[in-house]
Amino acid sequence: MTAYVLRRILYLIPTFFGATFLAFLIIQMAPGDYLTQLELDPKVTPETIARLRAQFGLDRPVYEQYLLWMNNLLHLNLGYSFAYQAPVLEVIWPRVVNSMVIVIPSTLLLYLVAIPIGVYGAVRQYSFGDRLLSFLAYVGLSVPSFFLALIAIYVLLQIKFRTGVQVFPVSGMTSSGFEQMPPLRQLLDIAWHAVVPILVAVANDIAGLSRLMRGQMLEVLSQDFIRTARAKGLSERVVLYKHAFRNAVIPFVATLGGLLPSLISGAGFVEVVMAWPGITPFFLDAIANQDLYVIAGFLTVSLVLLMIGNLISDLLLAWVDPRIRYE
Amino acid sequence: MRRALVWMAGLIALAGVASAQTFVWPQRWTVAKPSEVKRGGTLRAAVTSDFRTFNPFITAEATNVPDTISPYGLVRRDPTTGDWIPYMAESFSISPNKLEITFKIRRGMKWSDGRPITADDWIMTWRIHTDKAVGSNSYDSFFIDGKPITLRKIDDYTLRFTYPRPDATAFFVAEFTPWPAHIFGPVYQKEGAEGIKKMWTLNEKPENIVSAGPWLVESYRPGERLVLKRNPAFGEWNKDEAGNPLPYLDRYEIKIVKDTNAQLAEFLAGNIDLMAPSTVDHISQIRQAIQQGRLDATIKVNASPVASSQFMVFNWNKASDPFKQSLFRSEKFRRAMSHIVNRQAVVEIVYGGLGTPMYSSVYPVLTQWVNPKVPKYEYNPQQAAKLLAELGFTRKDREGYLVDSKGRRLEFNLATNAGNAQREQIAKLIVDEAKKVGVKVNFTAIDFNTLVGQLLSSGPDRPFDAIIIGLSGGDLDWPFGSNVVPCKGNLHMWNKSGQCLDPRETQLEALYSRGRTELDFKKRQEIGYRMQEIEAQLLPVIYIAGPNYHPAWNNRLGGEHPDAIISAIWGQRELELTFIKK
Numbered sequence: 001m002t003a004y005v006l007r008r009i010l011y012l013i014p015t016f017f018g019a020t021f022l023a024f025l026i027i028q029m030a031p032g033d034y035l036t037q038l039e040l041d042p043k044v045t046p047e048t049i050a051r052l053r054a055q056f057g058l059d060r061p062v063y064e065q066y067l068l069w070m071n072n073l074l075h076l077n078l079g080y081s082f083a084y085q086a087p088v089l090e091v092i093w094p095r096v097v098n099s100m101v102i103v104i105p106s107t108l109l110l111y112l113v114a115i116p117i118g119v120y121g122a123v124r125q126y127s128f129g130d131r132l133l134s135f136l137a138y139v140g141l142s143v144p145s146f147f148l149a150l151i152a153i154y155v156l157l158q159i160k161f162r163t164g165v166q167v168f169p170v171s172g173m174t175s176s177g178f179e180q181m182p183p184l185r186q187l188l189d190i191a192w193h194a195v196v197p198i199l200v201a202v203a204n205d206i207a208g209l210s211r212l213m214r215g216q217m218l219e220v221l222s223q224d225f226i227r228t229a230r231a232k233g234l235s236e237r238v239v240l241y242k243h244a245f246r247n248a249v250i251p252f253v254a255t256l257g258g259l260l261p262s263l264i265s266g267a268g269f270v271e272v273v274m275a276w277p278g279i280t281p282f283f284l285d286a287i288a289n290q291d292l293y294v295i296a297g298f299l300t301v302s303l304v305l306l307m308i309g310n311l312i313s314d315l316l317l318a319w320v321d322p323r324i325r326y327e
Numbered sequence: 328m329r330r331a332l333v334w335m336a337g338l339i340a341l342a343g344v345a346s347a348q349t350f351v352w353p354q355r356w357t358v359a360k361p362s363e364v365k366r367g368g369t370l371r372a373a374v375t376s377d378f379r380t381f382n383p384f385i386t387a388e389a390t391n392v393p394d395t396i397s398p399y400g401l402v403r404r405d406p407t408t409g410d411w412i413p414y415m416a417e418s419f420s421i422s423p424n425k426l427e428i429t430f431k432i433r434r435g436m437k438w439s440d441g442r443p444i445t446a447d448d449w450i451m452t453w454r455i456h457t458d459k460a461v462g463s464n465s466y467d468s469f470f471i472d473g474k475p476i477t478l479r480k481i482d483d484y485t486l487r488f489t490y491p492r493p494d495a496t497a498f499f500v501a502e503f504t505p506w507p508a509h510i511f512g513p514v515y516q517k518e519g520a521e522g523i524k525k526m527w528t529l530n531e532k533p534e535n536i537v538s539a540g541p542w543l544v545e546s547y548r549p550g551e552r553l554v555l556k557r558n559p560a561f562g563e564w565n566k567d568e569a570g571n572p573l574p575y576l577d578r579y580e581i582k583i584v585k586d587t588n589a590q591l592a593e594f595l596a597g598n599i600d601l602m603a604p605s606t607v608d609h610i611s612q613i614r615q616a617i618q619q620g621r622l623d624a625t626i627k628v629n630a631s632p633v634a635s636s637q638f639m640v641f642n643w644n645k646a647s648d649p650f651k652q653s654l655f656r657s658e659k660f661r662r663a664m665s666h667i668v669n670r671q672a673v674v675e676i677v678y679g680g681l682g683t684p685m686y687s688s689v690y691p692v693l694t695q696w697v698n699p700k701v702p703k704y705e706y707n708p709q710q711a712a713k714l715l716a717e718l719g720f721t722r723k724d725r726e727g728y729l730v731d732s733k734g735r736r737l738e739f740n741l742a743t744n745a746g747n748a749q750r751e752q753i754a755k756l757i758v759d760e761a762k763k764v765g766v767k768v769n770f771t772a773i774d775f776n777t778l779v780g781q782l783l784s785s786g787p788d789r790p791f792d793a794i795i796i797g798l799s800g801g802d803l804d805w806p807f808g809s810n811v812v813p814c815k816g817n818l819h820m821w822n823k824s825g826q827c828l829d830p831r832e833t834q835l836e837a838l839y840s841r842g843r844t845e846l847d848f849k850k851r852q853e854i855g856y857r858m859q860e861i862e863a864q865l866l867p868v869i870y871i872a873g874p875n876y877h878p879a880w881n882n883r884l885g886g887e888h889p890d891a892i893i894s895a896i897w898g899q900r901e902l903e904l905t906f907i908k909k
Contacts, residue, residue: 030774030776031774031776031777031780032774032775032776032777032779032780033776036775036776036779036780039779039783039817040779040783040796040798040818041800044464044467045467045810045817046817048466048467051459051462052462055460055462083379083387084379084380084528084529085379085380085382085385085524085528086380086528086529086530090528090530091529091549094549094550095549095550098549098550098551150588153588153589153592156592156596157592157595157596160596161616161621166596169598170589170592170593170596170598171584171589171592171593172551172552172582172584172593173548173551174548174551174552176369176371176552176580176582176598177369178548178552179545179546179554272585272586273586273588273589274589275551275582275583275584275585275586275589275593277377277548277549277550277551277583278550281377281550281585282377282550284585285376285377285585290776
């Protein structure tokens with residue numbers, strides 16, 4: 001086992017260099033650079049742009065830029081943001097924390113809701129409840145989250161227009177005057193703002209995951225050992241939860257590794273539409289501006305977390321499934 | 328006796344301070360009388376992109392913190408006349424040779440930390456802006472044709488600006504905002520540019536951000552909200568006509584809302600007070616909400632054009648394709664192309680009726696500069712066909728496109744940046760209209776950076792035929808672009824061979840320099856009129872149209888500009904004179 005873990009860690013090294021170089025290359029292959037947008041500004045001279053380009057090191061060959069950046073990375077320095085003129089980690093971190101306010105509760109909610117729905121659908125296949133949930137799941141799968149967020153804003157506005165009551169805020173993470181509130185009020189204020197974004201963010205995922213869970217459960221339920229268990233006279237509850245469910249969730253353990261990078265990668269377009277100050281709008285800006293080291297630095301952190309997450313989920317698999325063994 | 332002397336000295340000092348200390352904000356800048364004004368309250372606004380630094384020397388965003396908390400300098404413009412008036416200066420004098428301007432700095436002004444504002448602050452700010460290693464965005468504004476403008480301190484309250492040549496935009500340079508020498512100076516002396524760049528990042532404690540302007544940073548939450556509070560030191564020398572200190576507001580909150588739909592939702596819900604909607608849909612939603620009584624707000628639709636334009640430019644440098652090169656260099660061809668641009672349709676379809684057609688490089692909002700007598704080559708397909716026939720394109724081929732005697736088809740490629748829906752729509756309108764007169768236009772939308780690369784490439788053979796793009800900006804002192812008009816200019820987009828190809832380009836270049844050095848407004852205006860006439864003959868760029876400005880505000884605000892000065896240039900209000908009614 002130890003040998004396996006060590007071997008896996010060794011494999012990670014070439015993967016890391018390969019992936020970061022590829023990411024760096026792809027960003028650089030896009031036409032133009034951070035300073036291109038300045039070129040159409042009638043007030044800025046070409047000399048100034050050339051000077052800034054040299055200051056940012058953007059005039060050097062790509063491999064040289066990569067090596068310099070890698071050297072910094074090995075000293076745990078993710079690089080410098082052109083737009084913010086500040087270290088990447090310093091500008092990224094507060095947004096990642098903001099995103100987590102949505103991501104963590106919505107991930108918990110996802111598993112708490114989707115798995116029971118999936119199990120229910122499999123156990124009561126083709127019942128009215130199953131059909132209703134399936135229908136809702138297809139709706140959830142086919143409506144993109146940004147659109148759902150717009151619908152949510154529309155509904156909230158209509159409620160406000162009709163009744164004058166703001167049930168939930170239309171956008172943002174805190175109310176105006178937040179700084180003057182006592183700490184407990186501040187916490188409640190953020191929670192109040194987070195409800196709608198969390199629900200919107202989780203709607204798609206619940207739909208997807210519950211369908212998967214239902215499929216897995218149905219497959220397991222049709223297998224021979226379930227019939228054997230029933231034939232032995234075990235109670236339906238034990239059959240379902242001790243035998244069927246345990247086997248059906250194994251594939252989901254493998255996906256747990258993906259949770260680690262998704263923890264920092266934000267809640268997606270909900271953040272843009274509902275003006276949540278998370279990492280998604282920030283990262284989109286960075287891509288639009290070609291703020292090279294913000295993009296590369298963020299991708300690197302995600303990459304490292306993904307690699308660690310995969311390793312952990314492989315180990316977890318071996319732990320929950322006795323059929324899997326690493327030699 | 329001694330006592331009397333002290334008393335008298337005190338009186339004189341008091342008189343000296345009192346006479347120079349205050350700047351009175353004229354009543355004509357607002358619709359509100361000082362008697363109806365209420366003090367206190369919070370103004371809530373929203374911006375689409377986040378702030379990136381508190382540092383005035385490295386900030387590069389259009390809406391940034393330093394310019395928001397302290398927007399002013401020695402002089403400012405009076406929005407009712409457009410004239411430069413002394414502001415942080417109490418007076419100025421121009422030397423007889425017009426190369427020097429001496430400013431008397433207003434006495435008694437203080438930084439928010441209580442230190443006096445003196446000539447040293449301007450000198451230090453200028454030094455840091457013009458240090459190449461700092462990389463300030465204002466660097467270029469301190470040079471005319473590469474020659475530096477210099478500042479000299481005569482005494483603590485006297486500053487002299489020396490210009491390398493007389494300059495119509497001289498006050499524009501002098502308008503720069505001073506920053507505290509006692510904060511930036513010691514760091515600059517010790518650590519140089521690198522030290523300056525590390526200062527006042529977004530992690531800086533708000534109380535350390537020292538301002539000369541109306542606002543101080545109270546708090547900043549990344550990606551979310553900037554809260555500013557009133558700077559009491561500003562109110563000591565900025566008063567309304569009744570002598571009340573300004574600004575009236577206690578706080579100014581700026582939310583960061585990236586998506587304009589979300590901004591609209593916040594405005595409709597009454598959570599933000601200011602909005603400048605730009606699409607038909609947004610405007611009609613605001614109007615509807617107002618009409619149905621769901622929102623107590625005011626919107627001024629089509630208040631003025633915006634100083635921005637969309638235009639089509641042909642490439643004069645196509646050595647590899649002499650047929651197209653001679654075509655694009657022909658003014659008859661360009662005039663024909665102007666005749667196929669249906670500007671009215673563009674305004675109706677692309678801007679939903681909320682735009683303004685354009686015919687020259689001077690933005691229509693700069694009313695003083697627009698020459699009303701300049702010929703306009705309006706939409707007129709028959710005229711276009713006639714001009715093309717004069718160029719030898721008389722026959723049509725089987726597909727219905729014009730060909731010349733050698734059988735060469737009248738065809739060119741047109742590009743704009745992908746994702747800009749307005750430009751793509753304009754291009755499609757042009758393609759349709761061109762087809763009607765028999766010109767084949769192949770339209771492609773390409774990546775913005777690639778497009779800019781093609782447009783700004785130089786030499787005898789450049790890689791495009793025609794491009795639709797826009798510029799914005801526009802200056803009230805001299806509305807022609809220093810990068811655009813001169814033949815060597817970086818944005819001389821039609822011809823980047825490095826030299827003038829048409830005698831009228833040379834003429835325009837000469838007139839541009841003359842106008843820029845002409846200090847008499849009337850004479851400068853005449854030069855500007857003449858330039859527009861030449862431009863109209865030459866048509867180096869075919870102007871199409873630009874959007875309009877539609878400011879909206881929640882009626883809890885008072886103190887907006889009188890209607891006559893609500894425009895894209897002066898905005899809807901002075902925040903200092905804005906107050907909360909309820």
